[in-house]
Amino acid sequence: MSRSCLAVILAAGDSTRMRSSMSKVLHPVAGRPMIAHVMAAVASTGVSAAALVVGRDADAVAKAGAVEGVTVEAFLQAERRGTGHAVLTAKDAIAHGYDDVLIAYGDVPLVTSATFTLAREGLADGADVVVIGFHTDKPTGYGRLLVENGELIAIREEKDASEEERKVTWCNSGLMAIDGRKALSLLEKISNNNAKGEYYLTDLVEIARADGGRVVAVDAPETEVAGCNNRAELAALERLWQERRRHELMLSGVTMVAPETVFLSYDTEIGQDAFIEPNVFFGPGVKVEAGALIHAFSHMERAHIGAGAEIGPFARLRPGATLLSKSKVGNFCEVKNAEIGEGAKVNHLTYIGDAFIGAHSNIGAGAITCNYDGVNKHQTRIGANAFIGSNSSLVAPVSIGDGAYVASGSVITEDVPADALALGRARQEIKPERAKVIRERALAFKAAKKAAK
Template identity: 80%
Template structure:
């Protein structure tokens, strides 16, 4: 949009009802602080500047809110005298002069950019105030939008509402847009003559109308403008976010067998024709290319899974895991900072850490890369077409050449040349009848202890 815009985001909540030592807006939804979700929506509404009104954890809140390329400035709210008073904590920013002023909240993480854009469009069309409202079957606790002659005439807070007004199901979300040229004049007229003695931002509707101004409303889905006051509501917001994102991915061509059991991160990317089986958890930083298969009960974070690769079931991919095209990391395997080459297989009960596995190599069951010496991490390099036998330990730093063969049960501490066979285990010794003698002795000891009791 060609119009300049400042978003004033109220983010000074004390987390009293959250019962938390951390600012409310820092609590995560999909692995990301709520304030970051809000700021992403603000950025998507083509807002150039934001004023964060903060309280506790001010520095952390400012850092979490620095997303989307918006210029962020913080203002400390030292008193809690109502929403109108809170907005004026950012007076210095507001008075610089903007075409549009958006008022938002740091604990409303599901707000969509499209809704904010719609509010700005109403300002562009000549409205002085734009209220973002929603319809609900349970309006308890919300300010009611009061209409006369087809126009919004007031927002009545529940404590000040009459019985008839409380039956209204059209409610105020708290989000609002104000003509930037008139914002300070209107905000400064807000008084505190109400049941709580606070400066309600909502009074600005009646003030604007009394000055001959135009007030408009933009409706949003109830779920989109839901706020967060406690841990139960935080969980409800998480559920809503997950449902929305799963739906978007499935519409884009991702298959989910039981979508309600798949948990995504805010930045999870999944390509067309990928298949996600039940009970899969994605942490931050995951990209799954088209055609990959993630089997059930896998946990993935900070990883890239190429086209046609298979993961799990019961696999864990940690940050730095990079699976090549058509590769496989199977059940009860873990990969950390490891690159698995094209067509390579890490089938079961295996740990690959700080390692490169060449294309088409096979890592047997129970094989591990011993990457940590108690102080430092070291790398393991496995060439293409190598075979690592079951229950082998590769003690880093070590390299296994192309086409090399590591015998099962070996402990490899030195580099293995290409096409070589390496054995690092004791020679097998067989003692005839020894097992029977050991068993008989053990049974005798057991019988003796039983007799003593």
């Protein structure tokens, strides 16, 4: 939109019901603080500036609320005297004179830019105040939106509502938009002449109408404007976010066998025709390209899975894991800060850390890269078309050349040239009848020990 806009985000609550050692808005949904979700939504709406009204953990909240392309300023709310008072804490920002002022809350992480845009369009159409409401079949406890002739005439709190007004199912979400040219004068008219002595933002409806202004309400999905007060509600928000994102991905061409068991992060990217089996966890920073196959019980974070690659079941990709196209990381394997080349296979029971695996190489079962010396990490480089036998230990820093072969059970401490065979194990010896002697000795010792009791 061409209109300038300030977003005022209220995030100063004490989080008492959350029973937490940190601010409520810092608790994550889909791996991202709730406040960051809200800030991303307002940023997508085209706001140029945001005022964060903070209290507890002010510095951490301000840091979590930083968003690219938006100038963010934090305002400390020392006292809690109602929502109207909270918004006026950002008075200096509002006074700059924006066309639109959006009011949002830091604990409403499912809100989308589309809802804020709808409210701003109401301002562009001439409204002085636009309230965002939602319809619910359980309105108890919410303020009701009372509408006449297409305009909002009041927000009636349940304790003040008549029996007829309590039948209204269109409720107040708390989110709203205000004409920026009038915002400050309207906000300063809010009185604390009520039982609690607090300044209620909802009074703006009748204040604006008394000044001859126009007030309207727009509708948003109930789930989108849901807030969070405790851990149970946080879990409910997580469930709703996951359901929404899974649905979006499946409509984009991703197959999920049991979507309710797949957990995504806020920035998970999955390409068309990827196939996700049950019980898969995507931590932050994961990108899955087209046609990849993710088997059950796999766990990924900050990893890149190339087109047609295959991982799992029971695979773990840690930060920095990169799988090129058609590569494979199989069951009970762990990869960290390593590149698995095109068509390379790391099939089972293997650890690959701080490494480079060349195209079409094969890493046998139980092989490991010994990347840590107790102080520093070192790299292992394996060329293309190499074969690393089962139960081999590659002690970094070490390099295995193209086409090289490492015999099973070897401990490799020196570089292996291309096309060479490396054996790093003791020569096998056979001692005839020795097993029988050892066994008889052990049985005699056990019998003597039993007789002595």
